[in-house]
Amino acid sequence: MNKRSYKGKITILMAISLLLSACSNANNAGNEEGSGHANANSVGSSAVQEERDSNINKEGLPIVKEKVSLQFVTTMSPLQKKPYADLQVVKDFEAKTNVHIDWDAVPSESYKEKKNLIFAGGSLPDAFYGINALDDADVTLYGDQGYLIPLEDLIEAYAPNIKRLFELRPEYKEGVTSSDGHIYSIPTIHEQDQLTQEDALFINKKWLDTLGLPLPATVEQFEQVLQAFKQKDPNGNNIADEIPFSFIYGGARQDGIYSMFGSFGRLDNPDHLVIENGQLVFTADKPAYREAVEYFNRLYQEGLIDPESFTQDTQVITAKGKNEGVPILGAFVGWNAANVLGPERAADYVALAPLKDSNGNQLWNKYHGSSFTRSGFSITSASKYPEVAIRWIDAQYEEEESLQWSSGPIGVNLIKNGDRYDYAPIPEGKSYGEFRHTEAPGNQSARAILRETFAKINESETNLAKIALWNFYKPYQPKEIYPLVVFDAADLERLNILKTDLYSYIDKKQAQFIVKGFTQEDWDSYVKELEKMNLNELLDIYSRYYDKSKR
Amino acid sequence: MYLLFLPVLIYFVIFHYWPMYGLQIAFKEYSAIRGIGGSPWTGWTHFERFYQSSQFWIIIKNTVLINVYELLVAFPIPILFALLLNQIGNERFKKTVQTITYAPHFISIVVVVGMLHIFLSPRTGMLNHLLVLFGAEPVFFMGSEGWFKSIFVFSGVWQNMGWSSIVYVAALSGVNPDMHEAAVMDGASKLQRIMRIDLPSIQPIIVILLIMNIGSFMSVGFEKIYLMQNALNLDASEVIQTYVYKTGLLGAQFSYSTAIGLVNAVINFMLLAAVNQVAKKYKQTSLW
Numbered sequence: 001m002n003k004r005s006y007k008g009k010i011t012i013l014m015a016i017s018l019l020l021s022a023c024s025n026a027n028n029a030g031n032e033e034g035s036g037h038a039n040a041n042s043v044g045s046s047a048v049q050e051e052r053d054s055n056i057n058k059e060g061l062p063i064v065k066e067k068v069s070l071q072f073v074t075t076m077s078p079l080q081k082k083p084y085a086d087l088q089v090v091k092d093f094e095a096k097t098n099v100h101i102d103w104d105a106v107p108s109e110s111y112k113e114k115k116n117l118i119f120a121g122g123s124l125p126d127a128f129y130g131i132n133a134l135d136d137a138d139v140t141l142y143g144d145q146g147y148l149i150p151l152e153d154l155i156e157a158y159a160p161n162i163k164r165l166f167e168l169r170p171e172y173k174e175g176v177t178s179s180d181g182h183i184y185s186i187p188t189i190h191e192q193d194q195l196t197q198e199d200a201l202f203i204n205k206k207w208l209d210t211l212g213l214p215l216p217a218t219v220e221q222f223e224q225v226l227q228a229f230k231q232k233d234p235n236g237n238n239i240a241d242e243i244p245f246s247f248i249y250g251g252a253r254q255d256g257i258y259s260m261f262g263s264f265g266r267l268d269n270p271d272h273l274v275i276e277n278g279q280l281v282f283t284a285d286k287p288a289y290r291e292a293v294e295y296f297n298r299l300y301q302e303g304l305i306d307p308e309s310f311t312q313d314t315q316v317i318t319a320k321g322k323n324e325g326v327p328i329l330g331a332f333v334g335w336n337a338a339n340v341l342g343p344e345r346a347a348d349y350v351a352l353a354p355l356k357d358s359n360g361n362q363l364w365n366k367y368h369g370s371s372f373t374r375s376g377f378s379i380t381s382a383s384k385y386p387e388v389a390i391r392w393i394d395a396q397y398e399e400e401e402s403l404q405w406s407s408g409p410i411g412v413n414l415i416k417n418g419d420r421y422d423y424a425p426i427p428e429g430k431s432y433g434e435f436r437h438t439e440a441p442g443n444q445s446a447r448a449i450l451r452e453t454f455a456k457i458n459e460s461e462t463n464l465a466k467i468a469l470w471n472f473y474k475p476y477q478p479k480e481i482y483p484l485v486v487f488d489a490a491d492l493e494r495l496n497i498l499k500t501d502l503y504s505y506i507d508k509k510q511a512q513f514i515v516k517g518f519t520q521e522d523w524d525s526y527v528k529e530l531e532k533m534n535l536n537e538l539l540d541i542y543s544r545y546y547d548k549s550k551r
Numbered sequence: 552m553y554l555l556f557l558p559v560l561i562y563f564v565i566f567h568y569w570p571m572y573g574l575q576i577a578f579k580e581y582s583a584i585r586g587i588g589g590s591p592w593t594g595w596t597h598f599e600r601f602y603q604s605s606q607f608w609i610i611i612k613n614t615v616l617i618n619v620y621e622l623l624v625a626f627p628i629p630i631l632f633a634l635l636l637n638q639i640g641n642e643r644f645k646k647t648v649q650t651i652t653y654a655p656h657f658i659s660i661v662v663v664v665g666m667l668h669i670f671l672s673p674r675t676g677m678l679n680h681l682l683v684l685f686g687a688e689p690v691f692f693m694g695s696e697g698w699f700k701s702i703f704v705f706s707g708v709w710q711n712m713g714w715s716s717i718v719y720v721a722a723l724s725g726v727n728p729d730m731h732e733a734a735v736m737d738g739a740s741k742l743q744r745i746m747r748i749d750l751p752s753i754q755p756i757i758v759i760l761l762i763m764n765i766g767s768f769m770s771v772g773f774e775k776i777y778l779m780q781n782a783l784n785l786d787a788s789e790v791i792q793t794y795v796y797k798t799g800l801l802g803a804q805f806s807y808s809t810a811i812g813l814v815n816a817v818i819n820f821m822l823l824a825a826v827n828q829v830a831k832k833y834k835q836t837s838l839w
Contacts, residue, residue: 241674310782310783500802511781512782
């Protein structure tokens with residue numbers, strides 16, 4: 001008995017010591033690797049370094065003589081059904097460059113969490129890839145803290161396409177240069193001007209005709225029309241199943257009601273900041289904002305706003321738009337009509353011009369669009385092959401390559417005619433979005449597509465529809481919106497802290513005001529609470545940078 | 552003897568005590584590049600910020616209220632259910648009832664919340680159809696602060712009632728049948744037998760389970776609350792854990808959210824110790 005338990009003890013002791021030594025070994029290996037990185041980034045004269053350098057071709061393809069593997073973290077569109085490694089553009093590119101990429105692709109909805117964990121845990125990939133891989137704050141903060149490496153020397157030495165881009169559009173170079181003078185990310189450029197107009201208000205024209213009503217031009221008329229939709233059974237099925245007005249609440253620029261605030265004198269947007277006569281104005285504590293909220297509250301009380309507007313997502317509103325049988329949706333806000341309604345029913349709906357305010361003014365939101373996004377490609381301090389990585393992305397910033405990563409490969413999604421391109425016809429039963437993402441990362445990719453390039457493409461029907469909407473709303477867009485500025489790390493950190501509480505509070509209150517209504521007291525305590533949450537400090541930071549940008 | 556305990560000890564040291572080292576970032580300005588040890592100290596800054604935040608009282612209130620509500624409703628129901636089940640003579644019927652009540656336990660939280668959204672939808676939900684049928688106005692359940700806690704607790708009861716009752720059913724089946732026979736001979740009614748025989752026999756188990764429930768008192772089902780949240784019910788649904796998730800993982804303010812998590816753990820520990828003391832005093836059943 002005794003003997004046996006001794007044996008047991010010894011065995012377990014040995015097991016533990018093994019385990020521990022394994023752990024410490026792993027640690028050592030980790031440390032060595034870590035110091036290896038440091039060397040690689042400094043001048044580095046070791047044999048390994050030389051061997052690595054001789055493997056890299058300074059220009060032309062392939063990038064390396066012997067295959068190199070890099071690990072990238074990226075976002076993935078929900079419309080993309082194949083993993084990155086199986087996409088045709090990715091496979092073709094690997095064949096051309098001789099660089100293999102291990103993609104760590106995270107669906108865009110859960111990406112933020114994953115990204116923050118990567119930075120918190122410190123086990124970094126070689127690079128972050130894609131338009132949504134890092135936001136402005138990440139680039140500044142993580143660049144400042146040393147997670148991301150400065151790229152300007154690498155661009156100078158290895159990236160002719162990116163250099164040309166910066167020469168053509170110096171403002172983009174300025175836009176990615178941090179306040180410490182370094183460039184931590186290659187921007188994504190997608191110069192389609194129609195993307196500056198995001199939301200549109202659609203109304204069922206057929207119902208209007210049935211009821212003999214004109215297109216509403218003022219907020220009062222809009223209210224009357226919605227009432228008629230609710231009461232007079234415009235879809236003619238003898239059931240009061242009509243949804244007069246629906247949208248998606250909560251930070252959604254494309255499907256929210258921000259632009260409709262313009263009908264009360266001042267537009268609103270997710271940041272609640274507008275520029276009026278060269279002055280920064282905070283919207284959410286002003287009388288115009290209050291008036292708009294009161295109006296929406298009235299609509300809600302009268303049962304004209306779909307209550308689920310506050311809880312639904314795109315799928316739910318689409319289900320309402322595409323429901324079987326007669327249409328039930330009266331008016332809604334969206335990117336375009338076809339996405340919500342399907343292509344056939346969309347013909348019954350028209351975009352509504354901004355409703356006039358009491359002075360007869362009409363306003364509609366303008367955003368920065370995606371012509372310039374700071375995030376695109378950032379190399380981390382953990383990468384052993386920053387030169388390979390920069391050459392890899394530079395090869396992708398070549399015109400036709402960028403186009404294929406965004407719109408899909410030539411032969412599948414694009415047809416090349418001489419030096420012009422056509423969009424391939426969309427297969428039956430697929431939306432353009434799904435088709436675009438069959439063989440390419442599509443809207444999640446890092447790319448540089450200039451106006452000049454888009455001019456070489458014969459526009460698709462979807463794009464033409466969006467361009468028509470843009471032209472329709474363009475006259476009502478404000479001249480100036482808050483510029484794209486580069487905050488320095490300390491201010492950015494402070495902004496993040498302030499915004500987390502402040503903006504979620506404003507959002508929450510707006511929803512409550514619309515649904516439940518509010519008294520003067522409620523309003524006063526709301527305004528006071530905003531002050532308590534250091535709204536003024538937030539505005540100070542914003543206006544300081546705005547003033548700087550004007551000079 | 553002690554050797555058998557070793558794996559458990561190792562498990563706890565590695566997975567439960569070692570991570571506590573990381574708690575110090577609650578008092579630091581954490582940056583992964585500098586590491587946990589190397590980040591600069593900031594003292595109580597993060598705790599002060601949480602305390603001064605306008606969210607503080609709302610969050611604490613919600614966390615406590617939801618838990619008290621859940622404890623009051625969701626804790627006794629499985630006991631009642633087990634007692635009732637125990638009275639059923641027909642074995643087949645009993646088994647069927649048990650199986651049906653267990654079933655919802657295995658549905659994933661995401662699906663349950665999806666079902667809630669569908670059933671409670673103001674336009675198409677069954678419940679609102681019923682309300683309209685009886686001439687009432689439809690209620691927007693998911694978008695109302697008043698309903699949030701009830702929906703949360705009662706959907707939880709629906710989901711876990713059968714499952715949680717298993718322990719009690721097992722305990723009840725261990726009650727000596729002689730006692731029941733004797734009671735019947737003495738002319739005790741069914742209710743009397745439940746009150747005098749069944750309940751006292753499972754009492755130690757009830758107390759232990761109560762203490763264990765208190766142990767996880769402040770950690771309400773995070774996923775479910777998070778999925779059920781929207782701008783309209785936020786005042787009733789923001790709890791410590793969802794707030795930690797939003798500021799920590801989504802907002803990348805790791806030190807701040809660690810501090811909040813620490814506050815949570817400390818409150819929880821104090822509650823647990825208090826309940827344990829009370830139980831010890833009155834019933835001599837306790838965890839330590």
